[in-house]
Amino acid sequence: MGTSGRVGRPPAGNSEETRRLILRAARERFARDGYRATTNKLIAADVGITPTAIYHYVDSKAALYAAVYCDTIDRVYTEFEQAASAESHLLARFSAVLRRANELQIADPSIAGFIVAVAQETQRHPDLLALLRPQRGRHQRFFGGLVAEAAAAGELQPDVDQAGLSDLLGAVLTGLARMANVAGDPSRYTAAVDALERFFDGTLVTTR
Amino acid sequence: MGTSGRVGRPPAGNSEETRRLILRAARERFARDGYRATTNKLIAADVGITPTAIYHYVDSKAALYAAVYCDTIDRVYTEFEQAASAESHLLARFSAVLRRANELQIADPSIAGFIVAVAQETQRHPDLLALLRPQRGRHQRFFGGLVAEAAAAGELQPDVDQAGLSDLLGAVLTGLARMANVAGDPSRYTAAVDALERFFDGTLVTTR
Amino acid sequence: MGTSGRVGRPPAGNSEETRRLILRAARERFARDGYRATTNKLIAADVGITPTAIYHYVDSKAALYAAVYCDTIDRVYTEFEQAASAESHLLARFSAVLRRANELQIADPSIAGFIVAVAQETQRHPDLLALLRPQRGRHQRFFGGLVAEAAAAGELQPDVDQAGLSDLLGAVLTGLARMANVAGDPSRYTAAVDALERFFDGTLVTTR
Amino acid sequence: MGTSGRVGRPPAGNSEETRRLILRAARERFARDGYRATTNKLIAADVGITPTAIYHYVDSKAALYAAVYCDTIDRVYTEFEQAASAESHLLARFSAVLRRANELQIADPSIAGFIVAVAQETQRHPDLLALLRPQRGRHQRFFGGLVAEAAAAGELQPDVDQAGLSDLLGAVLTGLARMANVAGDPSRYTAAVDALERFFDGTLVTTR
DNA sequence: CATGAATGAGACTTCATTCAT
């Protein structure tokens, strides 16, 4: 396929960009179709190259997944950390993270779609796990840190199970991201976050 | 009748039970490995039959998925409706549903795993959608109903976006189920739900 | 590609024969073209089936090679042992083995071609080694036994290096088989064996 | 001149040496792994260049094989002729050739490995044949010559089949070389040749 | 002289599915 129909090196030295294009296309496919259903052929078609060309940039499909993973996870949690650091209380921080997640999702829906799926994919294809080590655990580290800081600051009742709370926050974020992703409509995410914040404010339910 | 009753000739073969075994094995595989990675061969091996034998019970792999879907979704939302009907306020009902979901998950983890994945699978394999019609939308109907009833009962501030709230509740449930499923440890689900209820109670955070 | 152009089970239950046909075709290809250059497609074409059908009989190409190996090696050395047992002195036994090898080669040239190549193939594709264990070492055992018996019978000078002699006999057989195989003309094998026997007789060279 | 002499500008690049390195690496790979399994990438890695660079020295993989062939065959048979010319009787000449072959094998095992495999490789990849013409037949010419000279000198009984004897000598040499190559242990070659010479001497077997 | 990007052909293998038994 290619662009000119002939073999050989293409006129322009677009190597670095091709790599970026491959990673992007791969993330979109992995997010939408899952690891298994994503084929090299589809990714290559998205980029406008031959399936074999992918092997100049990564060693295997699994390595491609890993490359996308490292790229993405780093970017997302860096953004989350930034968003959280702008606030000082747990709920406000969590709200800020939810909003930042929404912005990311609007900017590139495949980011959330990819991350939400990572846990399942690694469960289904354990051979991926080995390649993901570097960034593994960052999710838990982030929410665990958020809760631990709140506890240290005396924001939480002393008998609160911090692990449970950390899991809860993570689950709410993931659940919302998943919902928006499946719905394909970011405005539903926004509306759900609004409802959540009204709950935080106490302006959601009339009686308790 | 025929299975529990005593009148008449009992079925020669174990046809009906084989069907149940196939559906169960399929749900477990679909939940754990996903639609694509689940093969007829694996399901058949779990049941102790040949892959071809599956075609006596369903027309295709997609139809098998649909059969599992209808079975499962009906069971789950029937349970949810039952759990909700035992309470009278929104948050209490939601709590009851969360707890019932946990019981289901403990009883058979593949139920939650399967349901959590449905939305993604249908996105990834649109040909499944047609077969899922009958029960489609039951999720939204359930949570929409919950919120609508609360609104009708005056439990909610009048300007609350009901759709957003409904999405939020669904997302929290799904996020928690997903987390527990991935973790493979139901106790983390329980702990997270505990944290959520303390939040409802107002005994989670010290300041608001 | 099949015989009728349609999928499904063929009319006749020729399973066992198909298996034999596959093994035979595989041996011929492995002997003529080598392990690497032999493709499932070629073997299947020889048999008149689809490449995929091969996987009903063996698990992989390597397993197919192993199956051919066990089949063939057993047959050959059984014949050799039989031929040797009909004589009582080392050189006569060796001659008998050479003649029997020639008969085998005429009956089915792929037998010799395959065996001659085994050592190189296993060197080149070490993953084959594991599958070949059962019959491995039969070559050395056979020639070692021949020499040991001659020594025990006092046929050899006491200071003869038995291992060296055993290697020599094996090498001569293999060298001859290889030559005939490459030449594709069994009569050259016969002529060379004739020369060798004249040498044994002392009627080859005039002076020594 | 240019490489050993001191006059004139030394070649800027190391072109000629790179060529030699490529041929050497190729011979080793061809000998060990066979034509098919030897890849340009492996050869290039051995030399420390890129696969593409090989195409500056040869036109194709097949041409590379041919180049190695001509190089090697010429060297070997030149040595053999030299060794043979130092003796005057057939068996002594053959012994000398066997010993010289052993020396070559010790000096560079890939030489024997390559040559032993040539016949099979050309059978398997007939497209190589065309490229090998120049030196083709040198093997037969050499052993044919050896036998013809012995016959002319009256060393052989007049009714001996010269072609058969020539094939026999070639087969013994090849069989031994192959054995040593597969065993990876030149001492076994030596021991086998010792046994052969004791046979020539009449000091191997006690009775005939 | 050498590299890096890219290609097309083809290899092995898996899978859902079908048909005769």
Add this chain to the structure above:
DNA sequence: CATGAATGAAGTCTCATTCAT
């Protein structure tokens, strides 16, 4: 009701080779 033989489509990956730089 169930099996076993077989198929065609498709997927991942390797390789020799080419062209522009």
